[in-house]
Amino acid sequence: MKADAQESQSLVLIVDDEPFMRLILRHFLEREGYQIAEAQNGIEAIKVFKQLHPHIVLLDAIMPDMDGFECCSQLQNFDCSKYTPILIVTGLEDQVSVDRAFAVGAMDYVTKPIHWAVLRQRVKRLIEQSQLQKKLEAANVELQRLATIDGLTQVANRRRFEEYFNQEWQRMKRDKRPLSLILCDVDFFKLYNDTYGHRVGDRCLQKIAKTLKYIIKRPGDLVARYGGEEFAVILPNTNAEGATHVAEKICHAARTLAIPHKNSQVSPHVTLSAGFTTEIPQPDSDIEEMISAADRALYQAKAAGRDRFVQNIQLPKSKNSS
Structure with missing residues (x-):
């Protein structure tokens, strides 16, 4: 045979x-x-x-x-x-x-x-x-x-974000190197879905994710869908200056896409708000606090009018940082 x-x-x-x-x-x-x-x-x-x-x-x-x-x-x-x-x-x-x-x-x-x-x-x-x-x-x-990819946007999912952020937090703590985290959010995305429908909203998120992947090119960096219309970018070995440059590119790239959003209150097109923080993890520092710091910066960007990025300046824990 x-x-x-x-x-x-x-x-x-x-x-x-x-x-x-x-x-x-x-x-x-x-x-x-x-x-x-x-x-x-x-x-x-x-x-x-x-x-x-x-x-x-x-x-x-x-x-x-x-x-x-x-x-x-x-x-x-x-x-x-x-x-x-x-x-x-x-x-x-x-x-x-x-x-x-x-x-x-x-x-x-x-x-x-x-x-x-x-x-x-x-x-x-x-x-x-x-x-x-x-x-x-x-x-x-x-x-x-x-298991680690978001099905809609094909970037890392929340599970992968948490695993990788913890891994890089520990590595930067050991190496005494800066770690930056950017959280960004599609402005007025609920209005966008209400205006154009969820299928068009999904395509909008896909375009945003593709653009983020194009910008974030270093092998050690990670783009993840953090939840809903929110994305996260992990930047190991990146100081505040480097993170500022990336955040600026992200917001600019969203504008360049020129995705129509007739009911946006800040632009005729889809825009992003971003908040970031940079830290050299210390033995007594808190990984959850770093995420909260980036989230506060994102809130500040929205409160300041959206379509912009804000760097979080860490405040003493005794003060109200919200």
């Missing part, structure tokens, strides 16, 4: 110091539909492995210079080996040799003289299992990503 179309694309690396054994393995596996690469010793096998990234390795256990066990152990050190099963081909079947094969990372073994029907099934099964593992891990990564 021939390998199916997907298997026929699989590359098998045959490693054996005996030319005749490589020849008969090649002929058998080519008839099964596999592509073949060869190496005549362990050192050459490592070189070919790094170049070609085969889907499976058939590795002779007993070879001069570097035997199959040592070669198998070294292959495990390469990132590309994660989804590449190694099948030891050996004339040894004592318990010590079998245990050693699995200890160095082999997924299975076949003995010489080779039972061809067994080899066919083991090669097929190991490749299938490896590809399935790869797909499952990719699916898990995607599920984790989706």
Whole structure:
């Protein structure tokens, strides 16, 4: 029975110091539909492995210079080996040799003289299992990503905001570096929804989110939907001057979008209000207080007429900062 179309694309690396054994393995596996690469010793096998990234390795256990066990152990050190099963081909079947094969990372073994029907099934099964593992891990990564993404705007959700802000708060505290937080809100968004409908309102939020992602480009920064029409921007290693520049760009970009808002009380277009705060986290400082400080600055921006940004100046806790 021939390998199916997907298997026929699989590359098998045959490693054996005996030319005749490589020849008969090649002929058998080519008839099964596999592509073949060869190496005549362990050192050459490592070189070919790094170049070609085969889907499976058939590795002779007993070879001069570097035997199959040592070669198998070294292959495990390469990132590309994660989804590449190694099948030891050996004339040894004592318990010590079998245990050693699995200890160095082999997924299975076949003995010489080779039972061809067994080899066919083991090669097929190991490749299938490896590809399935790869797909499952990719699916898990995607599920984790989706769990932290806001479905409407495709920026980070509130859960991811809280996780990341806490992470960066602790890191900036350890490194004694400034952390800035911007909270921004779409001005008169309830009026916008009432005027144009919720579907148009959703598209408005999507455009705002896309614009924020375009502005916030550093890998360590994060844009999140904080709730409703409110967004948050986390800026690690950013002082007040840097945060001022970003907040100004955010407000300007919203105006540049020129999304009509005929019932806005400040502009014929959609605008944003933003508040931010900057802090070098201290051992006795409070992460929730920093969020509250940015929220107070956002409130001040709205109270001052909207379509602007305000930096929070921390007040002593005994005073009324609202």
